[in-house]
Amino acid sequence: MSTSLTGTTALITGASGGIGAATALSLAAQGASVALVARRKDRLDDLAARIRATGGTVLAIEADIVDRLQATAAVEQTIAAFGGLDTLVNNAGIMLLGRVSLIEPGPVATELFTHIRPEILEASREAFANATLLHAEDIADTITYVVSRPARVVMSEVLVRPDGSQW
Ligand SMILES: NC(=O)c1ccc[n+]([C@@H]2O[C@H](COP(=O)([O-])OP(=O)(O)OC[C@H]3O[C@@H](n4cnc5c(N)ncnc54)[C@H](OP(=O)(O)O)[C@@H]3O)[C@@H](O)[C@H]2O)c1
Structure with missing residues (x-):
């Protein structure tokens, strides 16, 4: 079945929980191939299994995106696996409540x-x-x-x- 994101690829940082995991499931359900990025690989693997079980295409990448090399490698790995990158959901992080305007x-x-x-x-x-x-x-x-x-x-x-x- 072709859905709205069939043929596209997405990388979601912070995909091991919360908004990132929900977003990965949602984009995959619309047909996107999704790369899941976070530090807790066990959680990424569980989510990847859920996505694969519904017929989705998924790649789990353990990376700490604070480390520029790891962040770059995650993008490169995604492009190598999926042949491109259409959507970046740069969601990983903690909520720093500061004077940001x-x-x-x-x-x-x-x-x-x-x-x-x-x-x-x-x-x-x-x-x-x-x-x-x-x-x-x-x-x-x-x-x-x-x-x-x-x-x-x-x-x-x-x-x-x-x-x-x-x-
Ligand atoms: N929840 C809210 O009320 C709220 C409101 C507004 C905005 N936000 C923003 O929405 C985003 C997601 O929030 P959430 O509520 O889903 O938070 P969450 O449940 O704590 O999830 C945060 C995700 O970020 C990942 N992460 C954290 N540091 C990372 C790092 N250095 N490298 C790679 N991955 C990292 C965590 O995975 P690992 O620990 O496995 O690496 C986890 O998957 C955050 O940027 C947050 O600031 C949240």
């Missing part, structure tokens, strides 16, 4: 637009047809504001949109 700018008038491919430029023109472009200084202001809050205040996500944008 995500600042997402809308379109900003910088040299970026001279560096991107024409078709993407065309799509972004349509999306931002009636929008005013932001200035680089608008984003700089936002960053400065976010990082200068009192210690008790953490701003985790800021979306900066130009006036008139539709998104």
Whole structure:
């Protein structure tokens, strides 16, 4: 049976439990060949057996992704086994609760637009047809504001949109 991810490959880090294991099962159920990466190989092997039992294609790779060589080797092993890599789910990790802020700018008038491919430029023109472009200084202001809050205040996500944008 052909499903939405048949013929594609995915590598999931942190696949020995939690969200990573569930994601590996889900992608495999949609037909993706999945490479499972984590440090606890016994757990990867158990999950690989479950996926194989349902007809899936799977590779279990023991690696500590903090070690760049092991992380690179895991990717290379996946490509060698499956002939390519379409999806990387870079999920491994522990939840570090710190002062991490995500600042997402809308379109900003910088040299970026001279560096991107024409078709993407065309799509972004349509999306931002009636929008005013932001200035680089608008984003700089936002960053400065976010990082200068009192210690008790953490701003985790800021979306900066130009006036008139539709998104
Ligand atoms: N659970 C939440 O509430 C929550 C909320 C927001 C975001 N997240 C994020 O979602 C991701 C998965 O979380 P989870 O709840 O599924 O956590 P989890 O159940 O603790 O699973 C973490 C996975 O990461 C792997 N891992 C940890 N360090 C690794 C390393 N150095 N190299 C290779 N694999 C490593 C662990 O496998 P091994 O120990 O076998 O290596 C395990 O498979 C994390 O990045 C977490 O920050 C979680």
